[in-house]
Amino acid sequence: MTAESGAPQTPSQARIAVRAVARSLGASLRSLGATLARAWRTVAEFCAPVTGVVSTTGWLVLGAAAASLVLAWVFGWIEFAFLGFTLLAAVLVSIAFVFGRMHFTVGIELQPTRVVAGERALGRMVVRNAGTSPSAPARIELPVGAGLAEFVVPHLAPDAEHEELFAVPTNRRAVIIAGPAVSVRGDQLGILRRTVRWTDPVELFVHPVTARLRPSAAGLVRDLEGEVTKVITNNDIAFHALRAYEPGDPLRNVHWRTSARTGQLMVRQYEETRRSQLTLVQSTERAHYASDDEFELGVSVLASIGVQVVRDATRLSVVTEGVALRTATPTVLLDDSSRIEPADGAYPSMRDFVRDATKRLPTPSVVIAVGGSLLPIAEFRSVETVFGNDTETIAIRVELGATSSLTKVAGTTVATIGSLGDLPRLMRRVRP
Known part of the structure; x- marks a missing residue:
């Protein structure tokens, strides 16, 4: 019964009302979902400086610690409590390893930058301490193609440099990318990992092996002016024939000597040439x-x-x-x-x-x-x-x-x- 008329609703009216409620509920849920997504992105961006240093291993350790503490709480198993607190202690101890700031200037050189497959190519990385105080030892990772090279940079005095040489595999044709060079600070277990990028990637072109051919690719191109085709045109170089003048033909193509002899305007036709x-x-x-x-x-x-x-x-x-x-x-x-x-x-x-x-x-x-x-x-x-x-x-x-x-x-x-x-x-x- 409706409040206004007191008449009962028909089945079709009831279905319409249900659909309207469903649409309204769906719109509300979508709006709520969008709001929660924006809130999650905001929280993630705010926490990124902290969560960004936690490696995959670190998240696994935190997950194992949380699971162990939950099991200890629910079942009263003291062994799991010990395991959970031990894992949390490992995470807390690793925090000290990510603090500190480095002032490096890093350069990557490839010599040469283009080689033929099978030839030798070498790379050179130079790390300079651009700070005003001695730097602590650091670890630098350098991706080279599908591999990863790791270098340990010792203590460097201000303006001091450290050089590392490395070989680049050039067995097969490819474009090998060296870099970017990234310094890594973190604990030995890899729970926390803070990276700083110092260079842009550098490309090494490994060209295919080629054979030297004779000029003109064995006569594939026969002349410099182009090749004569069977297409007839009004303007070109290779003369083909004469035909009767038609309205619109350019007067420069009129062959006056033949026109005077025949008493009818005749124009030249050409075979089209293409470069x-x-x-x-x-x-x-x-x-x-x-x-x-x-x-x-x-x-x-x-x-x-x-x-x-x-x-x-x-x-x-x-x-x-x-x-x-x-x-x-x-x-x-x-x-x-x-x-x-x-x-x-x-x-x-x-x-x-x-x-x-x-x-x-x-x-x-x-x-x-x-x-x-x-x-x-x-x-x-x-x-x-x-x-x-x-x-x-x-x-x-x-x-x-x-x-x-x-x-x-x-x-x-x-x-x-x-x-x-x-x-x-x-x-x-x-x-x-």
């Missing part, structure tokens, strides 16, 4: 390569061809599933090739990858597609369908240890590379 453009694509799909070494061989082939084409001052685009490589200079290209990583399921097919990766690039004169031994030849051939008839397609299939060969499959030149040393000889035989 040579080479596009390098590499499939980095992990499933296309038989091993990691075969994948590295593919990257080395890509980098070798790309570096020579850049040296020849030919326009070049280089793309993989994960990154488009910069081609301003050979060094920049090699730096980016150090970042190439295997992909997993990025595209359903080689053709889809090439179509998506090159749709915003200039129309190429030559396309070179690099892939592994597990990539079917049909996938290489499908790249040819992405481009027009004026584009030549070369497929380079890397198969570690195989006999290098060169074959023609339909309109695609297929080169099989078993060793990087075979690349210069094979590329000399390539004629798009």
Whole structure:
């Protein structure tokens, strides 16, 4: 019964009322949840200077101490009370180890900053006491790639320096990051840990091994003015034919001598010429390569061809599933090739990858597609369908240890590379 009319509510009205109450309750709960979240963030930010020094081990020790004291309180087990207070005492004792302030100036140098895979690279860390009083011994951690180097800095007088040398592993192509250097203060058990960052990360580029190719990449780019295509245009260099004048044609294209002889205006037509453009694509799909070494061989082939084409001052685009490589200079290209990583399921097919990766690039004169031994030849051939008839397609299939060969499959030149040393000889035989 309603208070106003005294009439009973229908089932639909009751459902509407229940929904309204549920919506109101839900809004209230959401508002309460947001308020509690803001309060928690405020408390966490306020306590961060204290809680931030507690390591994972420290939180485990505190949790074990709390659990032990609860068990001792509930069941009256004195052994757990002893354990809980012992753990709390360990935390209290470790507090003294995190106090103190250091005034360091830390520098990290890598020599050289770019190496070829397998070459030696060294690092140097210099710690200087920038304070006015002697510094206490300190421990500095320096991440180097996937590893972590730890150095102990002894007592340093004001303005005194301490030097540490370290070797950088460069067995494989990669971008190795050294740093940041972090000083660590804390107890020997690792319960509390206060860190101070002193440097920014420094990059070491480990370039792929490359082969030196002959200029013009074995004739892939045939002339400096461009290649003549079958496209007819009104303005270019290569003369094609004459046709009758149409309204709108520029008068500079009128061939006056023929027009006077025929009594009708005739204009010149030209075959369009394009400046040579080479596009390098590499499939980095992990499933296309038989091993990691075969994948590295593919990257080395890509980098070798790309570096020579850049040296020849030919326009070049280089793309993989994960990154488009910069081609301003050979060094920049090699730096980016150090970042190439295997992909997993990025595209359903080689053709889809090439179509998506090159749709915003200039129309190429030559396309070179690099892939592994597990990539079917049909996938290489499908790249040819992405481009027009004026584009030549070369497929380079890397198969570690195989006999290098060169074959023609339909309109695609297929080169099989078993060793990087075979690349210069094979590329000399390539004629798009």
